[in-house]
Amino acid sequence: MDRIKNIKQMSNKIFSRLNNNMIFALSLFVIIIFPIIFDNSYILHILILLGVYVVLGTSLNVVAGVMGELDLGHAAFFGIGAYISSLFVMNVFDNFWIGMILAGFISLIFGLLLGIPSLRIRGDYLAIVTLGFNEIIRYVLLNMQSVTNGPMGIKGIPSPTIFGYVLNTKQQMFYLIWVLVIIIVVVMNRMTNSRFGRTLVAIREDQIAATSLGINTGKYEIWAFAITAAFAGIAGSFFAHYMNFINPNNFTTNESILILCMITVGGRGSMIGSFIGVTILFLLPELLRPIADYRMLIYGIMLVVMMVFKPRGFWPEKRIPSRITKSAESKEAS
Amino acid sequence: MDILKLDGISKHFLGLKAVENVSFSIKQGEIFSVIGPNGAGKTTLFNIISGHYSPTKGRKYFEGKDITNLRDFEVAERGITRTFQNIRLFSNLTVLENVLIGLHIKLKSSILDCLLRNSKNKKEEDECYDEALELLDTIGLKDKAFEQAKNLSYGEQRKLEIIRALASKPKLLLLDEPTAGMNNFEAKEIVQYIKELNSTGLTILLIEHNMRVVMGVSNNIVVLNYGEKIAHGTASEIQNNELVIEAYLGRSKKND
Ligand SMILES: Nc1ncnc2c1ncn2[C@@H]1O[C@H](COP(=O)(O)OP(=O)(O)O)[C@@H](O)[C@H]1O
Ligand SMILES: [Mg+2]
Numbered sequence: 001m002d003r004i005k006n007i008k009q010m011s012n013k014i015f016s017r018l019n020n021n022m023i024f025a026l027s028l029f030v031i032i033i034f035p036i037i038f039d040n041s042y043i044l045h046i047l048i049l050l051g052v053y054v055v056l057g058t059s060l061n062v063v064a065g066v067m068g069e070l071d072l073g074h075a076a077f078f079g080i081g082a083y084i085s086s087l088f089v090m091n092v093f094d095n096f097w098i099g100m101i102l103a104g105f106i107s108l109i110f111g112l113l114l115g116i117p118s119l120r121i122r123g124d125y126l127a128i129v130t131l132g133f134n135e136i137i138r139y140v141l142l143n144m145q146s147v148t149n150g151p152m153g154i155k156g157i158p159s160p161t162i163f164g165y166v167l168n169t170k171q172q173m174f175y176l177i178w179v180l181v182i183i184i185v186v187v188m189n190r191m192t193n194s195r196f197g198r199t200l201v202a203i204r205e206d207q208i209a210a211t212s213l214g215i216n217t218g219k220y221e222i223w224a225f226a227i228t229a230a231f232a233g234i235a236g237s238f239f240a241h242y243m244n245f246i247n248p249n250n251f252t253t254n255e256s257i258l259i260l261c262m263i264t265v266g267g268r269g270s271m272i273g274s275f276i277g278v279t280i281l282f283l284l285p286e287l288l289r290p291i292a293d294y295r296m297l298i299y300g301i302m303l304v305v306m307m308v309f310k311p312r313g314f315w316p317e318k319r320i321p322s323r324i325t326k327s328a329e330s331k332e333a334s
Numbered sequence: 335m336d337i338l339k340l341d342g343i344s345k346h347f348l349g350l351k352a353v354e355n356v357s358f359s360i361k362q363g364e365i366f367s368v369i370g371p372n373g374a375g376k377t378t379l380f381n382i383i384s385g386h387y388s389p390t391k392g393r394k395y396f397e398g399k400d401i402t403n404l405r406d407f408e409v410a411e412r413g414i415t416r417t418f419q420n421i422r423l424f425s426n427l428t429v430l431e432n433v434l435i436g437l438h439i440k441l442k443s444s445i446l447d448c449l450l451r452n453s454k455n456k457k458e459e460d461e462c463y464d465e466a467l468e469l470l471d472t473i474g475l476k477d478k479a480f481e482q483a484k485n486l487s488y489g490e491q492r493k494l495e496i497i498r499a500l501a502s503k504p505k506l507l508l509l510d511e512p513t514a515g516m517n518n519f520e521a522k523e524i525v526q527y528i529k530e531l532n533s534t535g536l537t538i539l540l541i542e543h544n545m546r547v548v549m550g551v552s553n554n555i556v557v558l559n560y561g562e563k564i565a566h567g568t569a570s571e572i573q574n575n576e577l578v579i580e581a582y583l584g585r586s587k588k589n590d
Contacts, residue, residue: 187449194448194459195441202435205424212384212418214410214439214502223445 024182031178035171044170048242050282051177052235055184057263057278058271059231064260065268065317066192067224068204069118072256073130076137077107077229079251081236083141083148086157086246096160100237107233108226115222122207134253141248153247160241173242180238184231189271191227200224201269265306267313276314335362336398337506337537338383338414343392345378345561352378354561355392360506360539360554365532367540367548369572370558371581376541377419379558380510383539384416385409396506411439413505417495419514419541425484429475432483432494433466436501466501473497473527489520493527500531507531510541525551545582549573557581 035044060074081103089099117129141148148154159168160176167176191197199220202210210217240246258281266277284302288295306314336359345353353375360366368376381387383394385406393402396412404412415436424432441462447455470476473493478486483494492512499507512528513521525547532538532551542548548555549569557565557572559581565572572578 190451191449194451194455195438195443195462196445196448198431198435199438201427201431202424202438205426206422208386209418209422209424210435211406212386212410212416212422213436213498214407214415215435216407220445227445227449 024186027182031175031182035174039171041170044174046283046286048170048173048177050279051174051181052239052242053259053262053278053282054181054275055235056232056259057266057274058185058188059228059235060259061263061268061271061274062188062192062200062228063224065263065270065274066197066204067200067221068269069221070123070127070260071130071225072127072253072260073114073132073134073137074228074232074259075251075253075255076134077110077232078236078239078255079137079141079246079248080110081107081233082240082246082251083154083236084233085237086154086240087147089158089241090154090156094158096158096237096241099241100234103233103237104230105233107236108230111226111229112222114229115225118221118225119218131253131256134251134256138248138252141251148248151248153245153249154240155245157240157244157246159244160238177238177242180234184234185271185275188228188231192271196220196223261303263313265303265313267315267317269317270313270315273313273315273317280314336360337362337396338539339395340383341393341395343379343382343394344390345375345382345387346390351561353382353389353558356556356558356561356563357392358556358563358566360537363532363535363537364553365528365538365540365551367542367552367555368558369542369545369548369555372543373560374558374581375561376558377510378561380416380508380539380541383409384414384508410502410504413503414508415499415502415504415506416508417492417499417510417512419510421488421491421495423483423491423495423498425482427483428480429470429483429486429494430463430466430479432498433469433501434462436498437462437466439502469497469501489516489523492516492520492524496527500536504536506537506539508539508541511543512540513542513544513547521547 034047038044056074056078060071063069063071084106085096085099085103088102089096114130114133118126121129142150144150159166161167167173192200199210199215199217202213202215203217203221207217236251239250262278262281263274264277265281266275267273284299285295288298291298338360340359341357343353343356344351356379368379370376378387382389385401385404385408389402393400395401396409396414401409401412424435427435441458443455443458467476467479470479473496475486475490475494475497478490483491486494496507496509496512509528512524516524521544528538528540529551540548540552552569555565555567555569555572556563557575557578559577564577564581565575567575
């Protein structure tokens with residue numbers, strides 16, 4: 001009993017709701033004051049793109065980390081979101097928010113479609129399907145010239161607006177993306193620490209055991225693909241309206257693999273790990289800019305060394321449940 | 335009342351008749367055992383009952399309803415859960431999480447409820463943690479709730495697998511060689527536990543290799559050999575059945 005108490009106290013220290021709230025408040029504080037203190041357009045630009053990648057990384061983590069499916073096609077949804085939103089806003093109805101919601105929705109549909117093969121195949125085979133999906137999307141974007149303008153991409157995508165007020169400074173965009181990051185990360189955190197999230201881990205650990213317990217694994221797998229695709233689509237929409245220019249090269253399989261590398265370095269399966277991984281691998285090339293010639297070399301060496309010494313990532317998934325109920329604690333105390 | 339009825343069940347793997355024309359009924363509340371030498375088709379029969387395989391021929395009924403075409407998770411939803419001959423825990427997860435996953439079908443939160451963590455989901459999550467801890471308490475594993483399942487002893491893993499299958503309050507529990515690989519002491523403990531479960535009204539279908547275990551606990555026994563049912567009866571009837579003796583002696587000549 002002492003032992004269980006200790007473990008509980010420990011896990012409480014790390015994860016308790018109070019601390020979650022504190023982390024939340026602290027990050028909110030940092031996000032609010034950061035652009036005021038560092039009003040430097042280069043730094044803000046990097047951090048805005050970092051926000052985009054955090055959404056991509058943490059959402060991919062649900063499929064590739066929590067559910068354990070090797071998904072090499074995440075950038076496809078990023079691209080679908082970017083194009084849908086741009087085309088809609090420029091040709092149909094000039095409202096960024098509706099464009100973003102539509103981007104999320106269409107990506108969700110494509111995610112459902114990509115989820116279907118996951119019912120039948122797993123592992124390496126599914127990896128190839130997702131890779132192929134990413135390539136198909138890229139070719140469609142390249143070749144449907146009349147709609148997507150092919151390799152030239154789409155120029156002059158309008159910046160986001162709020163009630164007719166155009167958000168076009170770096171500061172405003174910084175706030176917009178990081179608010180999105182917080183909302184999306186909170187939703188995904190709830191998702192993974194719930195009945196739904198547990199089914200995903202169960203699928204990763206042992207699909208046969210999971211179905212024997214009454215889990216309709218296919219349904220949850222497909223929804224995991226779909227929901228995280230929607231988040232990637234939303235990130236794509238933001239990206240398009242922030243950069244004001246997109247082309248198919250932004251959404252290649254290389255991009256998908258890079259995102260997978262990021263969360264692997266951070267710790268697949270762990271939300272915090274994914275966040276850390278994305279941050280390190282995204283900022284590193286920027287920090288190494290002064291020694292530009294050796295940049296990719298150092299980057300590569302870092303990856304190898306990292307995987308040798310910390311194969312499960314900087315912040316591996318912890319299997320201590322994050323919710324320990326108050327009543328269970330009070331029983332413990334008595 | 336029959337809780338489960340098998341009617342002419344066969345399963346062929348590319349011409350190999352793993353199970354051939356097996357029929358029997360299990361009564362509500364009994365411990366029913368399937369025995370037979372290695373390779374007799376016991377596990378295959380379990381996989382058919384649990385919906386993991388669909389039978390090549392035959393039909394199966396649970397509580398009077400035809401469940402032949404249900405998929406495995408649907409069979410579990412109806413109230414049949416199982417353990418595996420080679421333990422299949424979620425071994426990297428904590429003991430507690432294993433039981434929480436076992437509670438899955440009892441929880442009602444939809445995917446959207448989970449994403450939003452609305453009040454319904456919050457309440458349910460709180461309750462299921464308590465319930466899982468209580469279940470672990472009944473088998474003396476509450477202390478180990480936060481250990482990884484793979485760090486448990488073999489006997490504890492067996493128990494955890496059973497309680498995980500029981501979490502959703504099934505009506506029929508399938509146990510595939512629950513004492514396999516255990517020493518005598520551990521085996522006795524498990525047998526005692528099976529009896530206790532049965533005394534609460536749970537119907538149990540037990541596969542066993544070990545004759546001694548079966549004879550002590552079973553109300554009815556079916557013996558399989560090369561996929562076919564060669565005997566059906568109470569423990570004493572089975573013990574004196576010539577075909578059964580032959581099947582077991584035959585086996586010991588061949589490989590043991
Ligand atoms: N998936 C499968 N594919 C092919 N043959 C199988 C399969 N599962 C079981 N068998 C064969 O069916 C026979 C019965 O196996 P099994 O049901 O595991 O026996 P038991 O549990 O009684 O030891 C064995 O000959 C086994 O090799
Ligand atoms: Mg077997």
